[in-house]
Amino acid sequence: MGSRIRRFFWFAAGMAVLTGADQWTKALAVSALKGQEPFVLWPGVFEFLYSENRGAAFGMLQGQQGFFLAVAVCVLAAAVYVLWKAPSGRRYLPLEICLTMICAGAAGNLADRLSLGYVVDFLYFKWIDFPIFNVADCYVTVGTFVLMFLLLRVYSEEELAVFTPGRKERP
Numbered sequence: 001m002g003s004r005i006r007r008f009f010w011f012a013a014g015m016a017v018l019t020g021a022d023q024w025t026k027a028l029a030v031s032a033l034k035g036q037e038p039f040v041l042w043p044g045v046f047e048f049l050y051s052e053n054r055g056a057a058f059g060m061l062q063g064q065q066g067f068f069l070a071v072a073v074c075v076l077a078a079a080v081y082v083l084w085k086a087p088s089g090r091r092y093l094p095l096e097i098c099l100t101m102i103c104a105g106a107a108g109n110l111a112d113r114l115s116l117g118y119v120v121d122f123l124y125f126k127w128i129d130f131p132i133f134n135v136a137d138c139y140v141t142v143g144t145f146v147l148m149f150l151l152l153r154v155y156s157e158e159e160l161a162v163f164t165p166g167r168k169e170r171p
Contacts (some may be wrong), residue, residue, distance in 0.1 A: 011103075
């Protein structure tokens with residue numbers, strides 16, 4: 001199996017597993033929390049609280065389903081481009097894992113938006129009154145922060161130049 005095919009296989013498999021885990025946790029939240037009082041895990045600090053989010057992060061852009069679909073498609077297209085352009089070897093594996101997490105998070109929330117018209121959120125840090133979120137949001141947040149660290153601190157400009165549009169691959 002060629003390195004690109006293998007890379008895309010693992011990307012798709014990782015996305016499927018992560019998106020499945022996200023959807024499973026949301027199904028649990030719906031069955032156990034919808035219409036119920038919050039399940040308090042740590043009083044005053046953290047609880048499971050069912051919420052339906054019709055917007056983006058922090059409830060912004062309420063009802064903009066077309067916009068969210070376009071963003072998800074652009075994120076997936078960018079990830080596919082990077083996976084296609086990345087040289088063989090383990091050097092870019094952390095980047096590929098970050099892209100898998102970000103795309104799985106986008107796919108998990110998009111699945112909710114398309115099937116329900118909203119995103120199921122259920123994780124709530126009451127102590128700091130942080131907005132309610134879900135597992136897909138964790139994927140996107142962690143994947144994005146690690147990706148930014150990689151781009152700013154780990155990969156050199158020369159290593160990132162392989163992703164420049166129009167640049168020919170090295171033989």
